[in-house]
Amino acid sequence: MNATDILIRFGLGLIVIVVVMTVCMYSVLAERKVSSWIQGRLGPNRTSIPLLGNIPVIGRFLTRLGVFQPLADGGKFLFKEDVIPAHVNKVYFVLAPVIAFVPALVTISVVPFGAYIDAATGAARTVILANVDVGILLIFAVASLGVYAIILSGWASNSKYPFLGGVRASAQMISYELSMTLAVLPVFIWVNAPGTPGTLSLVRVVEAQADWWFVLTQPVAAVVFIIAIFAETNRLPFDMPESETDLVGGYHTEYSSFKFGFFFVGEYANMTVGACVIALLFFGGWHPLPFVTWGDIAAWTGLPVNVGALGAVLAVGTFAAKVLFFLFFFIWVRWTVPRFRYDQVMRIGWRGLLPVAIANLVIYAILIALLERAGA
Amino acid sequence: MSTPETTTSHSTGPQETFVLNLGPQHPATHGVLRVKLTMDGEFIENAEIVSGYIHREHEKMGENRNWEQFLPNTSRMDYLGAMMYTHAWCALAEKACGIEVPPRAEYIRVITSELNRISSHLVWWGAFLIDLGGMTPMLYAFDDREHILDLLEEITGSRLTYCYYRIGGVCEDVTDSFLAGTRQFIKDFRPRLKTYHKLVTENIILRKRLEGIGEIPAEMCRKYGATGPVLRGAGIAYDVRKAEPYGVYPDLQFDIPTFPEGDCMARYKVRMAEIEQSLRIIEQALDKLPDGPVMAKVPRAVKPPAGDYCMAVEGARGRFTIRAISNGTTTPYRVKLRTPCFCNLSCFEEACQGMLLADALALMGSLDLVIPDLDR
Numbered sequence: 001m002n003a004t005d006i007l008i009r010f011g012l013g014l015i016v017i018v019v020v021m022t023v024c025m026y027s028v029l030a031e032r033k034v035s036s037w038i039q040g041r042l043g044p045n046r047t048s049i050p051l052l053g054n055i056p057v058i059g060r061f062l063t064r065l066g067v068f069q070p071l072a073d074g075g076k077f078l079f080k081e082d083v084i085p086a087h088v089n090k091v092y093f094v095l096a097p098v099i100a101f102v103p104a105l106v107t108i109s110v111v112p113f114g115a116y117i118d119a120a121t122g123a124a125r126t127v128i129l130a131n132v133d134v135g136i137l138l139i140f141a142v143a144s145l146g147v148y149a150i151i152l153s154g155w156a157s158n159s160k161y162p163f164l165g166g167v168r169a170s171a172q173m174i175s176y177e178l179s180m181t182l183a184v185l186p187v188f189i190w191v192n193a194p195g196t197p198g199t200l201s202l203v204r205v206v207e208a209q210a211d212w213w214f215v216l217t218q219p220v221a222a223v224v225f226i227i228a229i230f231a232e233t234n235r236l237p238f239d240m241p242e243s244e245t246d247l248v249g250g251y252h253t254e255y256s257s258f259k260f261g262f263f264f265v266g267e268y269a270n271m272t273v274g275a276c277v278i279a280l281l282f283f284g285g286w287h288p289l290p291f292v293t294w295g296d297i298a299a300w301t302g303l304p305v306n307v308g309a310l311g312a313v314l315a316v317g318t319f320a321a322k323v324l325f326f327l328f329f330f331i332w333v334r335w336t337v338p339r340f341r342y343d344q345v346m347r348i349g350w351r352g353l354l355p356v357a358i359a360n361l362v363i364y365a366i367l368i369a370l371l372e373r374a375g376a
Numbered sequence: 377m378s379t380p381e382t383t384t385s386h387s388t389g390p391q392e393t394f395v396l397n398l399g400p401q402h403p404a405t406h407g408v409l410r411v412k413l414t415m416d417g418e419f420i421e422n423a424e425i426v427s428g429y430i431h432r433e434h435e436k437m438g439e440n441r442n443w444e445q446f447l448p449n450t451s452r453m454d455y456l457g458a459m460m461y462t463h464a465w466c467a468l469a470e471k472a473c474g475i476e477v478p479p480r481a482e483y484i485r486v487i488t489s490e491l492n493r494i495s496s497h498l499v500w501w502g503a504f505l506i507d508l509g510g511m512t513p514m515l516y517a518f519d520d521r522e523h524i525l526d527l528l529e530e531i532t533g534s535r536l537t538y539c540y541y542r543i544g545g546v547c548e549d550v551t552d553s554f555l556a557g558t559r560q561f562i563k564d565f566r567p568r569l570k571t572y573h574k575l576v577t578e579n580i581i582l583r584k585r586l587e588g589i590g591e592i593p594a595e596m597c598r599k600y601g602a603t604g605p606v607l608r609g610a611g612i613a614y615d616v617r618k619a620e621p622y623g624v625y626p627d628l629q630f631d632i633p634t635f636p637e638g639d640c641m642a643r644y645k646v647r648m649a650e651i652e653q654s655l656r657i658i659e660q661a662l663d664k665l666p667d668g669p670v671m672a673k674v675p676r677a678v679k680p681p682a683g684d685y686c687m688a689v690e691g692a693r694g695r696f697t698i699r700a701i702s703n704g705t706t707t708p709y710r711v712k713l714r715t716p717c718f719c720n721l722s723c724f725e726e727a728c729q730g731m732l733l734a735d736a737l738a739l740m741g742s743l744d745l746v747i748p749d750l751d752r
Contacts, residue, residue: 035512039511039516040515160397161396164733167417168418236509246404246733246734248402248403336510337509337510338508338510338579338581338585339508339509339734341585341732341734341735342732344584344585
């Protein structure tokens with residue numbers, strides 16, 4: 001790998017981070033907009049940049065969209081006083097928001113966004129930063145670091161509400177990681193059928209869904225996984241660590257200014273990664289419909305919809321649409337249901353999801369073995 | 377999962393506890409209430425209520441003001457159910473002076489009081505659901521409440537702390553648009569209430585959070601003098617409107633909704649059923665509304681003969697009693713205010729022993745506290 005390669009990689013990484021950050025910022029706006037639709041309000045509609053209203057005809061309309069709200073929010077976080085209470089452990093206190101934020105951005109590097117056929121060579125290409133063989137394992141490993149942010153902030157704040165939030169978070173996230181991982185295993189048993197090169201790469205998973213999406217063949221695993229993702233991202237109805245109305249703000253009670261902003265955006269970054277993984281593992285990644293891939297459409301219509309730049313844009317667009325739908329789903333659920341109690345969350349995790357995930361794994365392992373025997 | 381839904385602390389022997397200050401600034405106390413909780417982890421060992429942060433000496437004010445001048449004070453205690461409280465004071469003075477209130481005024485009092493009761497219960501419903509993590513119902517409840525406030529504003533001039541009743545009647549006659557608007561509101565609100573039951577009351581998370589949680593049996597209610605929906609949620613059909621009828625309530629048909637379970641869900645159901653009963657009462661009162669004056673002939677200065685007077689009304693939160701001693705002058709010699717929130721909250725200390733923090737907050741929310749009513 002020479003210097004140019006490294007620079008290109010660096011540039012691509014930067015682009016992905018900027019895109020993901022933008023998605024995070026705008027999912028904050030989406031959260032506010034969707035919640036206001038659900039609640040019969042208008043939502044943010046006052047932010048605008050100077051002179052935008054002077055554009056003829058559409059100017060007034062543009063100023064009413066509230067699309068600049070994330071900029072205003074970010075600016076507010078930047079310019080607020082950054083209070084570090086006297087009683088905190090400064091090192092961990094400052095470290096925690098960073099840890100909350102970084103893993104989400106790291107995991108995005110192994111998420112494939114789409115695939116197309118290179119027009120010149122005819123080879124299949126994947127839109128991905130690093131197509132590492134351990135894909136899903138890396139995502140789980142790095143994403144599970146996120147819990148340290150909550151524990152550290154709860155501990156370093158040296159205050160009772162963050163402490164309770166931190167204790168709840170550590171228990172909850174560790175419990176749900178088990179069911180989440182177990183729910184994913186049958187997918188990979190299926191993908192890694194004997195005779196194929198063993199891989200944990202997410203690209204392979206999507207390729208294996210050209211016909212049957214895994215949500216159709218393994219609905220139980222999909223449901224368990226989605227529930228576990230809700231718990232892992234601390235979204236309602238599993239927002240125990242935060243529990244706005246009983247722990248005030250939970251682990252981030254003592255945070256202000258941009259440190260709070262890091263937690264805030266980190267939550268949405270985690271949501272984005274979670275939505276990506278759900279779409280990749282169970283909902284066919286960049287395939288537009290079950291049993292239909294862009295390659296099929298190209299074959300039927302004769303148009304080059306899977307080749308070159310057009311193919312890349314269509315594939316990434318399909319994937320982005322699915323991710324946005326799941327982000328919407330996250331938001332939709334949050335504004336619809338009340339919160340579980342902490343021990344109910346644990347009970348659901350250990351007595352509900354985990355046995356289901358284990359049973360699902362065993363049944364699918366036997367089923368896949370039988371299928372292969374029948375096939376052989 | 378057939379496990380008991382109530383969870384209590386099982387730890388025995390030496391243990392470490394810590395004191396958690398719930399309030400005076402806490403999202404779940406809905407005001408400046410402070411509760412010192414001795415916690416064993418997430419379990420409450422002991423609770424000590426520290427009230428008085430918004431004490432305003434209403435009783436002493438009563439001794440230094442004319443009988444007429446004290447009237448606005450009564451609407452500043454339970455600011456969500458101001459109509460009923462002003463009714464108590466007016467009825468007390470009328471009883472003391474032997475003033476006969478015109479029937480039209482009495483019917484108007486019933487209509488406005490019951491509208492106020494509905495709006496109060498709607499605020500409770502929204503706030504309670506926020507305590508449980510469901511943010512959306514509040515916006516729906518406030519939407520309906522807005523219609524009530526608009527109606528009441530039309531005839532009273534104020535939206536919250538009404539001073540519409542006068543000793544001897546009401547200050548202004550109702551307008552035709554108010555009567556038409558009230559009928560329209562009842563028509564519109566009934567289907568909305570059904571929707572709320574479908575969306576919220578039957579929600580499985582809500583039921584898991586409320587059923588069997590925070591039991592306040594009838595015996596405990598008797599011990600602490602709890603009234604209103606708390607007592608009716610314990611299966612006792614006690615309602616001042618029936619037990620000590622005042623105004624024209626004896627002429628109107630309505631039931632006292634009771635639920636024997638005594639848990640948070642019972643109190644929830646009582647209030648939801650009371651909204652329906654209030655609608656029923658308003659409908660009847662609108663049909664029976666007689667013509668005539670709305671104000672009796674009242675002497676220029678209200679000077680009740682010396683004596684000891686007592687008047688109770690059914691507020692939105694329970695029995696509100698005023699005891700006033702007159703020495704024959706224009707100023708009461710002594711005013712004693714017995715507010716329901718104070719007694720209802722007294723149950724909390726005993727009822728929350730060994731509960732989880734989140735459950736205790738659900739219990740507190742189900743008591744429907746208004747802190748200025750508690751501290752008066």
